[in-house]
Amino acid sequence: MTDTPDTPRRRGAARTEELLQATLDLSGEVGYAGLSIEAVARRAGVGKHTIYRRWPSKAALLLDALSFVWSSDLDYRDTGDVRADLREQFLRSSLALSSPPIGPVYRAVIAEAQADSTLRETVHERFLATVEQSTLDRITRGQRTGALAAEVNLEFAAEVLCGTLYYRHLLSNRPVDAEAVDGLLDMFMAAYGTGG
Structure with a gap:
């Protein structure tokens, strides 16, 4: 059988997925501090x-993993109901942050980032800024359709919405459950909603 031009690309993509999965599996066992490129290589054979x-450092490898x-979990649904879409997204993200493989690995990366300014900047660019921007995009669409107050800057609101949930996950023992999400969204809609 003759290889088609995209055969090497498919093989490369499959190998990349194997390496990323090996990274997640191993990091879940040994944490960020115990993870190394050499250990991932051994695990992946x-x-x-x-x-x-492919990756210049274990931080870059782990963030790609x-x-x-998690990339699909950063995408908002858009049903036309801004509150319902925020609620669904926050509950879905909360489940991801509370469960393996994302939860333990993300906590380990955040802990390591406190002493590594480069890693902290990368985490912000790759995850936190992306989460805030996708939230801002969704509530801005709600503003354009009249569900949220016009002529108000929603950037801070997006930061507070996301920051509240991440604070609970990373720095407290309080749950990010339906009650917490509903309470946060009730405050948000009371401040910015129009009832439209």
Whole structure:
């Protein structure tokens, strides 16, 4: 059988997925501090140069691994009901942050980022800023359709919405459950909603 031009690309994509999954599995076992490129290479059955060709550091590798399993969870549904869409997204993200593989790995990365300014900046760019922007995009669409007050800057509101949930996940023992999400959204809609 003759290889088609995209055969190597498919093989490369499959290998990348295997490496990302091995990274998640191993990080769940040993945490961020115990993770190394060499250990991932052993787990995946490849040479470490195979990993270094794709990722310059374990932080870059681990962040790509998180993106691999979480990227679709950053996307909002758009049913036309801004409150319902926020609620669904927050509950879905909360489940991801509370469960393996994302939850333990994300906590470990956040802990490590406190002492690593480069990692902290990368985490913000790759995840937190993305979450805030997708939330801002969704509530801005709600503003355009008249569900939220016009002529108000919603950037801070998006930051508060996301920040409240991440604070609970990372710095408290309080749950991010339906009651917490509903309470947060009730305050948001009371401040910015029009009843439209």
